[in-house]
Amino acid sequence: MIHPHGGKLVNLVVSSEERDQLAREADLLPKLHLNQRELADLEMISTGAMSPLEGFMAESDYRSVVDSMRLGNGLVWSIPVVLSAKTEDHRKLKGGDRLALADDEGRVLAVLEVAGCYQVDHDYEAQMVLRTTDEAHPGVQYLRSVSPWYIGGTIHLIRRPEHTDFLRYRLDPKETRVLFAEKGWRRIAAFQTRNPIHRAHEYLQKCALEVCDGLLIHPLVGETKSDDIPADVRMRCYEELIEGYYPRDRVVLSVFPAAMRYAGPREAIFHALVRKNYGCTHLIVGRDHAGVGNYYGTYDAHAIFGEFEPQEIDITPLFFDHAFFCRVCGNMATKKTCPHGKDDHVMLSGTKVREMLAKGELPPSEFTRPEVAKILSDAGR
Amino acid sequence: MANEPASMVTLKIPRPLYERLRQLIIGTGFRSVTEFATYVLRDLASQPQTRQDTDRMTEAELEQARQRLRELGYL
Numbered sequence: 001m002i003h004p005h006g007g008k009l010v011n012l013v014v015s016s017e018e019r020d021q022l023a024r025e026a027d028l029l030p031k032l033h034l035n036q037r038e039l040a041d042l043e044m045i046s047t048g049a050m051s052p053l054e055g056f057m058a059e060s061d062y063r064s065v066v067d068s069m070r071l072g073n074g075l076v077w078s079i080p081v082v083l084s085a086k087t088e089d090h091r092k093l094k095g096g097d098r099l100a101l102a103d104d105e106g107r108v109l110a111v112l113e114v115a116g117c118y119q120v121d122h123d124y125e126a127q128m129v130l131r132t133t134d135e136a137h138p139g140v141q142y143l144r145s146v147s148p149w150y151i152g153g154t155i156h157l158i159r160r161p162e163h164t165d166f167l168r169y170r171l172d173p174k175e176t177r178v179l180f181a182e183k184g185w186r187r188i189a190a191f192q193t194r195n196p197i198h199r200a201h202e203y204l205q206k207c208a209l210e211v212c213d214g215l216l217i218h219p220l221v222g223e224t225k226s227d228d229i230p231a232d233v234r235m236r237c238y239e240e241l242i243e244g245y246y247p248r249d250r251v252v253l254s255v256f257p258a259a260m261r262y263a264g265p266r267e268a269i270f271h272a273l274v275r276k277n278y279g280c281t282h283l284i285v286g287r288d289h290a291g292v293g294n295y296y297g298t299y300d301a302h303a304i305f306g307e308f309e310p311q312e313i314d315i316t317p318l319f320f321d322h323a324f325f326c327r328v329c330g331n332m333a334t335k336k337t338c339p340h341g342k343d344d345h346v347m348l349s350g351t352k353v354r355e356m357l358a359k360g361e362l363p364p365s366e367f368t369r370p371e372v373a374k375i376l377s378d379a380g381r
Numbered sequence: 382m383a384n385e386p387a388s389m390v391t392l393k394i395p396r397p398l399y400e401r402l403r404q405l406i407i408g409t410g411f412r413s414v415t416e417f418a419t420y421v422l423r424d425l426a427s428q429p430q431t432r433q434d435t436d437r438m439t440e441a442e443l444e445q446a447r448q449r450l451r452e453l454g455y456l
Contacts, residue, residue, distance in 0.1 A: 070398075074394065168453050171453075175450060179450050179456065
């Protein structure tokens with residue numbers, strides 16, 4: 001089994017003996033209400049998905065990650081995982097203080113052992129991590145919505161954030177690791193997505209499955225931008241697709257609770273490291289992975305892997321070009337494997353598909369499976 | 382003599398880590414990062430099971446995970 005990033009799968013859920021005592025202490029501590037992204041991060045840090053992180057980043061790790069895509073100890077890490085101050089009082093927190101972390105309904109979930117509070121430059125963070133300071137970028141909009149004062153510290157999780165959706169699909173890294181071991185899979189390809197799976201994505205997944213033992217379809221169900229297709233609709237598409245077109249004994253569908261950062265190349269590295277923690281040995285990286293608009297080059301998310309030694313990342317990226325159905329070849333292909341011109345290819349933009357669905361038209365079966373098209377069409381009405 | 386393997390080899394580590402270690406050893410008595418890294422690695426190598434042990438779940442944890450996977454229909 002592939003080792004977690006940093007060598008150890010983090011588990012910050014306190015034991016049942018400690019829980020009551022910590023909960024009583026938390027009731028007396030100053031409280032900070034986490035936003036949706038921070039809630040998702042809290043859960044992922046605590047269950048080891050973000051190993052080796054054991055809390056929200058302290059200043060030294062934050063600055064090192066923003067500047068050089070490495071934690072202070074030199075380990076590769078590409079995305080800041082931070083907690084923003086919510087009140088003036090939070091800015092006065094200092095090392096050794098303790099803080100209760102609560103959800104938006106005031107339920108205390110964790111105690112944070114504060115390492116320190118520090119001020120950051122959001123423009124600088126945006127430029128370094130998102131490669132833009134354009135207000136139209138959803139990641140920039142998020143930064144504008146939170147305080148530039150961050151609180152670093154270690155987490156002690158009392159109880160997990162409450163979920164009401166996708167309960168049967170929520171697996172922690174230690175569970176996916178056990179699952180893969182029980183199935184006898186040694187090479188596991190992960191597929192990250194925040195979109196419905198069309199024929200092009202299906203092709204990439206099946207190419208990956210040809211060289212691996214199993215496939216983890218791991219759709220992101222944390223916070224996304226408002227015009228992305230809702231997670232419940234996407235989940236119905238995945239279920240239908242797996243039922244009709246995938247070998248059940250070689251595919252696992254489970255949800256990825258992270259919030260989307262839209263950080264393109266840097267997020268591709270993050271997605272790789274986190275999937276390694278879930279026990280995956282390979283990650284499918286398509287064109288413009290984790291991108292949005294035209295902020296990133298088509299292959300920037302491929303190129304960034306070249307900035308590190310392969311063993312530093314450890315999980316193997318599987319790079320794919322844009323896939324399409326070729327009428328002459330009579331199959332799915334990419335420009336790497338098909339000699340024919342664009343006129344022979346069935347390729348539709350996301351905008352075109354949305355327009356067709358809005359008019360009640362179904363995209364052609366060479367582009368998307370009819371079952372998926374119907375779900376999307378019904379959801380759009 | 383020319384055919385004998387060298388008694389020392391070069392290891393490559395990321396520069397930020399090197400810089401961090403250089404700062405760490407100031408005032409500690411270690412004369413170089415190499416000396417410090419050799420000391421730490423010797424110590425680590427004397428406990429060969431460390432990495433495997435941290436990954437390993439107890440039998441009870443394993444069974445709990447298997448049970449949940451069965452209940453959810455994954456196994």
